[in-house]
Amino acid sequence: MSTLLGRQGRQTAMVACFLLPSLAVFLLYRILPLGWNVWLSFQSWSPLHPAQFIGLDNYDEMLRDDDVFWTALRNTLVFMSSAPIAIVLALGIALLVNSDLRGAAIYRTIVFLSYPLMTVAVAIIWRWMYDERGGLINFVLRRLGLVDKPLAFLQSFDLAMPSVIAADVWQVLGFHMIILLTGLQSIPPHLYEAARVDGAPAWARFWRITVPMLRPSLFLCAVIGILNSFSSFDLVYVMTNGGPGHATELLITWIYKTGFGQSRFDYAAALTVAQFALLLVLTFLAHLASGGNAGERA
C-alpha cells in the first residue's frame, strides 16, 4: 500500500492514524456533545417530550428576556481577571524562588500545595474564612484594628465577587507558578551576563530579556487561566451558589441551574453555545496577542 501512495501519501496516512485515538476521544466527548447542544438550542425539548424546531426563540429569550444572562456574562468576564492576577502573582513568586535561595524547593512545594486540593474543599474552607463573625479574616482584621465592624464578604454585593476571585487565585497560584518557574529556569544565563555587562538596570533586564523569553509560558498560563475561570463551577456553586442575588452568578452556574435545576435543557443549550462562541472570540484574541501562532508556540 505504501508504494502506491508515495512518500507524501504515506506521511498523511501515518499522521492520520497517530491522531486518530486522541481525535476519537475529543469527537465523542467534546465535538459530538457540542453538536448536540447546538442542535438542541434550536429546539423546544424536555426529557419526556419530543423536540420541536423553534428556530431562534431560545436565543431571543436569552438576549432580550433574560437579564440574569447579561449579569452572568459580565460576572464571567470579571471572574476571568483571576487569570492575569494569578499569573502576575505567580511570576513574582517564581522570580523570588528562581534564585539560588536556600529552601527554594520547600517554598515551591508549599505554594503548589493548594492545586491538588478538591475544589469543593477549597470552597468550604474559604466560605468559613470569609464568615462575618466566626471567620478568620474578620478576626485578624478586627484584632489588627484595621476595621471596626466585621466585613460581610460573601453577603455584600460588591465584595462577593472579589472574594471568590481571591479564593480561585489561591488555588491556581501554584499551578501558574510552576509553569512560569520552568520558563524562567530555561532562560540561558549568558543573556543576563551580557545585559549586566552593558550596565542594564534590573528592570530593563526584566523587560528586555525575561518577559520576551517567557512569552510562550505566559500564553500557556493565559489559555489555561481563561479555561479555568469558565469552568470553575464547583468553587462558585459551593461557595456562594451565585449569590447574593446574582452577584457571583457565572455563565457555567447559570447553565447548570437552568439545565438541571429547572429541567430546561433547550435553554441551557443556547447558553452553552453562547459561552462557547464567547470563548472562541477570547482565544482568537489571545492568539493574536501572542504573536499570531499560538498553536505553534504554546
Place this chain on the structure above:
Amino acid sequence: MRARGMWPRHAALLVVCAIMLVPFYWVVKTSLTGENIYAYPPRLLPQAPHLFNYVDVWYLIPFPRYLLNSVIVSLLAVGGNIVLNALAAYALTRAFPGRRWVVLLLLSCMLIPFQATIIPAYLITARLGLLNSWLGLALPMLSTIVCIFVFKAAFEAVPRSLIDAARMDGLGDLRILARVLLPLCKPAIATNVILSFIWSWNNFMWPLIVTRDPLMQTLPLGLARFLSYVEDTTGALYAFVVMVLVPGLAVFLMAQKEFMRGLTAGATKG
C-alpha cells in the same frame, strides 16, 4: 539577578507561604478536633486533637474500594494521556495538509465546558456499553489537549538532526517516537503524569453521572457521605478531604524535578 541580600526575598516568600498555608492549617486542625469552626473567637491551637476522625472516614465509606477505583481510573487516564498525547503531538510536528485546521480544532475543543456535555456524553457512553465501568470512567480523560501541546513543544525542541539520523537508520515513526523522542522528553512525560493524575483524581461530576453501582464510585464521591443533613460530621469531612489530597500531592512531589524541566524545554524553543 545579583543577590541583593537574601533577607527581603525570604520575608516576601514567608508572607506568601503563610497565606497559602493558613487555610491548610485550618483544614488539618479541624480534621483533628472536629470542632464547630463557626464558634467565635476562632481558636488558633487545636483543642484535644486526635486522629480517630481518619479511622471514622476509613470505615464510614468503603474507603479501600473507592481508593482502588480511583487508582485504577487515574492509572488508565495517566497511561492513556501519555500514549495518546505523544502520538497526537508527534503527528502535529509533521507537516500535512490542513494542519492549521487540526490545531485550531483542538484549541476549540478545549473551550467546551464539561457541565454542558454531561447528557450527550452519558448517552454516548451508554451506547458504547461502558456504563458503570473503569474504562467508561476514564474514557473522557484519556487525552487532554493542553498536554498534547506540551508534548508537541517538547518534541519540536529536539534537534532535527537526531530524528533524521534515526530515520536514516530505517526506524519507523513509531520507533522514532518511542526510542528517540520520548527518552529525551522525560520532563514532558512528568508534566503529563501530574496534570492528568490530578485532573482525573479530583473529577467529581463525571463519576457521579456514570456510576450506578456504589462499589464503582471513585474517592471524591465519598464526599457526599460527610455532607449529610442529619449528623455533625465536621471532623470526618475534613479528614476525608486530607485523605483525598495526599495521593495528588505524593505524585507531584515524586515527579517534581522532571515536572519543572519538562515545561521549560517546551516553552522557550517552541
Place this chain on the structure above:
Amino acid sequence: MYQRTRPVRRLQNRFVLVPLVLAVLVAAWNLYVALHAHGVVAGRVVEADGRPAAGATVILYERDFITQNERGRTTTGPDGGFRFNGNASHLVQLQARQGALRSARVTLRLWFRAQDARLAQPLRLGPG
C-alpha cells in the same frame, strides 16, 4: 544514542521505590491488625471511693454519629474487672451500673475494628 536503563537503576526510580515502600508498610500494618483484632474490651469498675465494685453490670454500646445501640452486657468479677469478647466496632461507649449507681459513659475510640483494648481509667460508680 538509545538509552538502556540498567534494571538496578530502574529499581531506584522514585515511581517504583515509593509504591514498594508503601506496600511493605501496609503489609506490616495488616499483620499487626490481624494479630490484635479479637474484639476484646477489658477494664475495671470501682466504687465512688475507689474500692473495686464486684457484681456491677457493664453495658457496651456501639456508637455512630447520632445514636448508640447496645451491643452487650457483662458483670464484673470480684476484683471489679470485666471483659467483653467479639466487639466489632471501632467506636464504643462503656457504662457501669449497680443498683441506682451509674458511671459516666466513657467513649473508647480504637485504631481499627475489633482492636483489643483495655480501659486506662476505671469506670467510677456515682449517683445517677
Place this chain on the structure above:
Amino acid sequence: MKRRTFLAATTAAATLQLARPALAQSSRKISFLTWNIADAADIVNSWIADFTKARPGVEVEWLDKKGPELPAFYQTQLVAGTPPDIINTQGALGLEYAASGALLDLTPLLARQADVKARFNADYLDNWAMEGRNWMLPFYISKSLMFYNKTLFAKAGLAGPPTSFDELMNAAEKIGTGDNTGFITLNFDWLYWPLFAMNAVQLLTPDLKAPAFNTAQAADVMARLARGTQGQAVDKISWTGRWVEPLGAFAAGRIGMLQAHSPAYYFVKGQGPWVNADTLGAAQMPGNWATPNSHGLGISKGSKHPELAWEFITFITSTPQAAKLVNTRRILSANKELDAALLARLEKEEPLAAAVLRTQVEHTDRMCGNWRLAHDSRIKEAFYPELQNVMLGRKDAKTALADAERKVARELRRA
C-alpha cells in the same frame, strides 16, 4: 478428538441459552434512588434484605446521591430511558417531575389499598397531591419551626417565644446586641415563607396563575426585615447561607432564634455543647405557620416493574419497616401510629427532642410555602434573588417587588 470437544461446546452453549431466559424471566430488578441518606445504609440494606427474602428472584439496587447532584443524575437517566424505578425527592421537586410526566400517578393504587392511605397523616400526604391526584407517599417528614436560645431570651428579659411578627422583630432587636444577632432562618425551598404567611402575604392568586405578592403589606414586611438585617436583629447569613453556616452560627450560641425544620435539631445539638432542655426551646412560628420540607417516594413512569416498585414503597412505609428509620434516626414518617409511639418514647428519653418533633405533627393544617406548582424551581429562581436584593440593601422593597412580579409572571406564562 476435535469433533467431540466441538459437540460438547455446542450442547453446553445450548443449555445455557435455555437456562438464561428462564432465569431472566423470574429475576426482576428495581432501582431505588434516595436523597443523601448514605448515613442510613444499615436501615436501607435491612429493608432490601427483608423485601427480597420474601420474593425470590427480585433484586433491589440502591443508589444515593447528594441533594444538588440528584437532579443531574435523575434527569440524565430519564433522557437515557433508564430512570430508577423509585425516586426519593425533597420538597416540591417531586411535583415538578410529576407535572413533567416523569412520575406514575399513584391515585388508583392508593384507592385499591385503603389501608396504605389510612396510615398517613392526610395533610402531609396531600403535600404531593396535584389536581386531586396523588404522586408520592411520605418517606420522612418535617416542617419549619422556631428554635430559641433560652439563655439569650432570659438575658434580654423575654418571657417566651413570640406570637406575632412584631413580637418576633422586637425580640430580635432586643437580643441583637454586641456579637449576638436576634434571628436567623434557613432560606432554601421557601423555608422562610412563614415570615410572610403570618402577615397574610400571598405569593400567588388561589388559581396559581398570577403573582399576588406585590402589595403594600408585603413591602412593609420586607422593609422591616431589611432594616433588621442592616442592624443586628436579623443575621445576614439567613439570606446567603444554605445549611452549614446558619446552623453552625446558631449552634455557636450567639443567635436568639432560628427558623429551620426538625432535622436541624440533631446538627445543632452535635455542634453546640450548650444545647440541653434548659437552654434550647422549640415552638411554632407566630400564627403556627410552617413550610413543609418533607421527603417523598415516587415511582418513575418509565419503570419496567411499576407494581413491584409500588410493593416496595408500601413495604418500607409499612409500620414494622418504617419503625427502623423512625426509631434509630428519631425522625417522623407521617405514619400516625409510629410517630405517636416515637413521641411517647422520647418524652422519657429525650424531652427536648420530643418537644422539637411534636411541633412537626401539630398545626399541620397551617402549612404554607407548598404551592402545587408545575415549575416550582423557576418561580423560586425568579422571586428569591429579588428578596435577597432587598435584604442586603441593594434595592428598596417596592422596586424589588415590582421586578419580582414581572419575572414571576413571565415564568408562569411560559410554564
